[in-house]
Amino acid sequence: MDTVRLAPHDPRVREERAEIRGKTYTYLIGEPEQERPTGTVFLIHGFPDMAFGWRCQIPVFLSMGFRVVAPNMVGYAGTSRPEELGQWSMKSIADDIQALAGHVLGENEKGEKGEKGQIILGGHDWGGAVVWRVALWHPELIRAVFSVCTPFQAPSTRWMPLEEHLAAGRLAHFRYQLQLAGPDVEARVTTAQHVGHFLRGMFGGRGPGGEVGFTTSAGVQLDLDQLARLGPSPLLSPAELHHYVEQYMRQPAPPLRGPLNWYRTSRINYDEERRLAADFRQLDMPALFIAATNDAALPLSLSAGMERHFAQLTRGEVDSSHWALIEASAEVNAQIVAWLAKVLPEDIRATL
Incomplete structure (x- = not known):
């Protein structure tokens, strides 16, 4: 298994560009050595990172036979910076990921149950929030989903600005x-x-x-x-x-x-997700959440009770700060690989 992190402009990946939904996305893409990929993994970065933030994980997925796609999210690198904040909402970004997956995979690739273009989707920081929202808005797209550091938060029926939470003595870790x-x-x-x-x-x-x-x-x-x-x-x-x-x-x-x-859309996200809140029960696809035990921004307490929102949740921890993708890369990678070996269909597991 290749554990040598990507270098800048590494030949194992290339940057490509896609025009989707009125936005330009740049993304890193790597193809495995085998002729037909085992599947496709999308990796979504957070703040203040970029696609290259997955440099310790991309080689591992490539060596497992996966095609890997790591977008530079809106506002980063060569990707568009829309003027209208609605284009930055979680719903809009989830729609972008769906469209980008369609662009990358093409019209002919099928998932193991016949669904067109299923992907394994992973995220960190804001990227973790994105992958959970893609799972909410486009569950048919996802074969399996994982997040490092960012716990799932269910859609809410009540809006409260961060200032009010802080005034009430809550969410002090989000004051920044x-x-x-x-x-x-x-x-x-x-x-x-x-x-x-x-x-x-x-x-x-x-x-x-x-x-x-x-x-x-x-x-x-x-x-x-x-x-x-x-x-x-x-x-x-x-x-x-x-x-x-x-x-x-x-x-x-x-x-x-x-x-x-990305920090200016909380009310927009709430307004768009209200229609999901009343009927939401569970996410059905296999899911993995890896917490970082020393994450000051996303403490372990935020993930309390996550299990009730999932039919198939696996939990893990690494001894790390918020930058677990780099600081604890070996442990993060090992937990993701072990999880995939359990949850993917048998014919795919046999190729790993």
């Missing part, structure tokens, strides 16, 4: 989202150098006195001088950081507007 949804971060982090310093902070770089660039209570450090003094990220090599910055700067100015728009 108020800053990200506001104007300050995108207004301050504007140049390639700023983006590099910002990413070092988000991915764990520390200053000479242990200073950090991000906390869940305060958000991003906006003193650019302080941000510049942060040391290297333990999770990004210099070449990887350079690649991230290059990809961020493919967006029109300001380069962080797109990534931050």
Whole structure:
């Protein structure tokens, strides 16, 4: 099994482009060595990541015989940055994933039960939220679904802004989202150098006195001088950081507007999901949730009671911060591989 992480511009994958639903999506795609793929895996990244964030997982799936597709989500790299916030809603993004799967798989590929274009769908951070919503809106698309760090939250019949939750003493770990949804971060982090310093902070770089660039209570450090003094990220090599910055700067100015728009759609999501809330009972497809035990943004408590929403839920944990895809990549990969070996049909399991 190939466990060598992708390098920037790695020949095992290529970037392609698709025009779907009025948006341009760029995505990494890798094909297995065998002539006919075992299946297709879609991997959805979160903030402030990109398709390359799955660099430790993509080689593993390729070596298992899967075709792998990792989109750059809206607002990232060469993918569109729509002006209208409704295009960033979970429903809109779920529809995009359905359309992109149709584009990649074509009209002739069938799932094991005859359904056209079924995929295995995985996500992390916002990508985890996306995959659960694709499972809600387009269950026929999914053969199996997994999320790393992001627990499932059922559609709600009641709207409450984050400010009210915080005032009531709830969801303190989401306080940073108020800053990200506001104007300050995108207004301050504007140049390639700023983006590099910002990413070092988000991915764990520390200053000479242990200073950090991000906390869940305060958000991003906006003193650019302080941000510049942060040391290297333990999770990004210099070449990887350079690649991230290059990809961020493919967006029109300001380069962080797109990534931050994901924090500006909570009311839109609620309004669109109200029609699901009354009738929702369970997701029927095989599902895996891997929690990170030291995730400050998505603590374990958020996943309490998830089981009641699934017919086939497997749970796992890794000893990691929020960046489990990199920090605990071997453990994450092993749990996903073991789960797939249990839940996929026998004819597919035999090829793994």
